[in-house]
Amino acid sequence: MKRRVTQQDIAKELGLDKSTVSLALRNNPGIAKATLERVQGMADKLGYRPDPALSNLARQRWAGHETGSGAALAYLIDSRMANADQHRRFLDPARARAEGRGYLLHEFDLAEYSSMKAASRVLNHRGIRGLLVPQFAHTNGPSLFEMPAANFTVVCLDLGWVSVPFHIVAPDMFENTRRVWREVVNRGYKRIGGAILSHTPQAVDDAARYGASAASQHEFIPKKDRIPLLTTDHADRAGFMKWFERHEPEVVIAFISRVYDWILETGRRVPEDVAVASLSVFPDQTPEVSGVLRQVDNIGITGVDALIAAMHEHEWGIPTLQRKLSLEPIWYEGTSLPSKQV
Template sequence: MASEKSVRIKDIADRLGLSMMSVSVALRGMPGVSEKTRKAVKACAAKLGYRPDPALSALADYRRRVRPTMSFAQLAFVTDYPVKDDPFWGYTNEFLYGAQKRGQEYGYNVVPFWLREGGMTRKQASSVLFNRGIKGLLIAPLPVEDGHLDDLTWKYFAAVAIGPSMASPQLDHAVFDHHHATQTVLRQLHERGYRRIGFLILRRRSTRVHHMPLDAYLGHQYRHEEDRRIEPYLPEALTAEGFWRWFDDQKPDVIVTDAPQDIPRLLAQRGLKSPLDVGLVCVSGQANELEGVSAIIQDLKAIGAAAMDRLHTNLLRHAYGPPQHAHGSHIRGHWQEGMTLKK
């Protein structure tokens, strides 16, 4: 038997009577060989003690990036919105664009797939995807927090979820780092001399991101003097009456929020402005919606690209179905100075 260091793809190909290309495809978990051949190749590789050369793998990946193949395997960007192409969920197209661009570098074509097309059941949708030769799924944010897609036939697919809304099954995922974003905001406010830092996020939005910004805020409050602590405000709906009751009781000198468009209108009712009277900062948002607002900006395309990176890895590993231990990629945002905080 060949030694561990000397085993090559050619050795496996000669042993099984296959081409080197077939062996390479089987070892990388890519489409193009039968399941029987894939298992035979992996069993032979294990028996011979084959180990891939990391340097050669990196070189091959580099070549695929600078000279991408023109033969694209299809992957699906899966949505489950009640209405197809609902404008309310239009922001998720940024995830798709980021995934498509990164996917092209690997040789994939990422196409949208609406799970409710024609009233399909989940089992029917699984069959449609499988029969189209689609083996990789990117799951777009679900329309409800703690969403479930248990009834897809997961054994057919490698999959990665985008965002934190997928509760079951637990998949590898790529999400915005809400906790780090909130910590960054609080550090900026502390450095600028703000001491009574208010926190206002709608309850349903906080629930959707598993209260990660709230957790970071409460941790910050606990670490500072008791007289600086302010009760966070998480209303079901933002009303003038509720806002002013909280504002008058807690007396914040700055407000951390995810609703920066609504707060200035409320402050204007009393002739207050940011940053002169009350500071205002958005804990997460998109640049095109936050012109002039001090904020942490999410890069949705980068999150889509990170999800694509992980899905590519899972496909190479032939990792189909939910993993035993889900892997998470947390993508940080960047600070936008804006004009709603004092310098």
């Protein structure tokens, strides 16, 4: 059998230390670009392929140092932002998953630093390479894009107001929306009102909700029975009330459970007078509302797995090919959407 080409072979050909070759093959940002290109070019020329057994052993050693402390990851928040209360939503399940995989996940508040570059220096000093980033609000202040991304492996959790170039783990909002429309139709409802709502400024997934709702109306609802989709801002209570009183739907497909509260404020009973199905359900907050789960735990857990996988593949900075890992819809059966089928 042909002998496997080793990193030592590459180092000998180039007159470099084996440690330099090892770092270059992992795209370490501390290695000069010219050296990276020389090493990787020679690796291709010699037909170098990593040894899976050795790679796995190295990963285990890296993930659990002799000190037992484990490799450190950071979960970024920014307490200055308007949606800061949502930043920690995925932290607990992510931390538990990280610890189960031999890593420590630390909360890291960007508000404590004068700039993203200053925050980056602290992260580097602490030896933190992997970053989990929840959805940040649209802001004219410090931006994630100001961070020297080449020094880190980054995975973003959920979709927000800012389009990011890093790998993303999020619910499949298009399929979530389609699932709710199908469920409502299959349970026998005819006059279906879609309170799809939107954000100001537009959120990344607003278009997916609207597109899936428009497609579902076209596919499932006869033209004469279609109610115009409500796409005003998600906090526009007055706009919703006007739309609701005008069209009197027998069921409302709501973007968020806030709409459920608005309906109750009109004096209607749910589900006796009007049924409700939500595109984003949090059972711990509104256990009675039926719809698709927001999957907070799954986002955090899957985000950690995706981050560790990217780190194992030595992915630094902005990936050449962005991966978007979409979680399939999971239905939650509350009490607000009884079947009308006989």
